[in-house]
Amino acid sequence: MSAALIVIDMLNPYEHEDAEPLKESVAEALPSLRELIDRAPRADLLTVYVNDNHGDWTAGRDKLTQRALAGAAPELIEPIAPPEDTPFVVKARHSVFYRTQLEYLLRQEGVDRLLLTGQVTEQCILYSALDAYVRHFEVVIPRTAVAHIDAELADAALRMMEENMRADVAASVDDALEAAAA
Numbered sequence: 001m002s003a004a005l006i007v008i009d010m011l012n013p014y015e016h017e018d019a020e021p022l023k024e025s026v027a028e029a030l031p032s033l034r035e036l037i038d039r040a041p042r043a044d045l046l047t048v049y050v051n052d053n054h055g056d057w058t059a060g061r062d063k064l065t066q067r068a069l070a071g072a073a074p075e076l077i078e079p080i081a082p083p084e085d086t087p088f089v090v091k092a093r094h095s096v097f098y099r100t101q102l103e104y105l106l107r108q109e110g111v112d113r114l115l116l117t118g119q120v121t122e123q124c125i126l127y128s129a130l131d132a133y134v135r136h137f138e139v140v141i142p143r144t145a146v147a148h149i150d151a152e153l154a155d156a157a158l159r160m161m162e163e164n165m166r167a168d169v170a171a172s173v174d175d176a177l178e179a180a181a182a
Helices: 019-039 061-069 102-108 121-134 151-164 173-181
Strands: 002-008 046-052 088-091 111-119 138-142 168-170
Touching (some): 002 019, 002 121, 002 173, 019 111, 019 173, 046 102, 102 111, 111 121, 111 173, 121 138, 121 151, 138 151, 138 173, 151 168, 168 173
Parallel strands (some): 002 046
């Protein structure tokens, strides 16, 4: 069994209506996310960044990273900016799987367990977890490495992922890495 760390939508310029509560939540999640990214290679996890193109069909890793770094909260981008040697997938909708090549990449690498991290718990994380579940991937959600806009909706989403999609909602980075290795 092989696992992958999926870093979702972290290249955000934070120039939208819900930016303030999201930035606060991202700041709380950032240390855990950074730790997961740092520990992933030692845990033999494939790391894949998947990011929304924000409607720009010419955008890729470099353009999305630069746009986010030039946005309202570069301090939330710099610690987790995707390295050049890390797989990067562009998406246009909420799910990391919707019309992307992510599933092909994961199957090619023999991955069957996903650690979903990033933002937004009650949106893109939830929809990605559902799509992973229907594709027969096991899902781990490190609670401390996902960010939300609305805390109540995020808690409800985590509960739905746990109960309806059999996701392992891990309480810590260590628990998430242990679940990935199981």
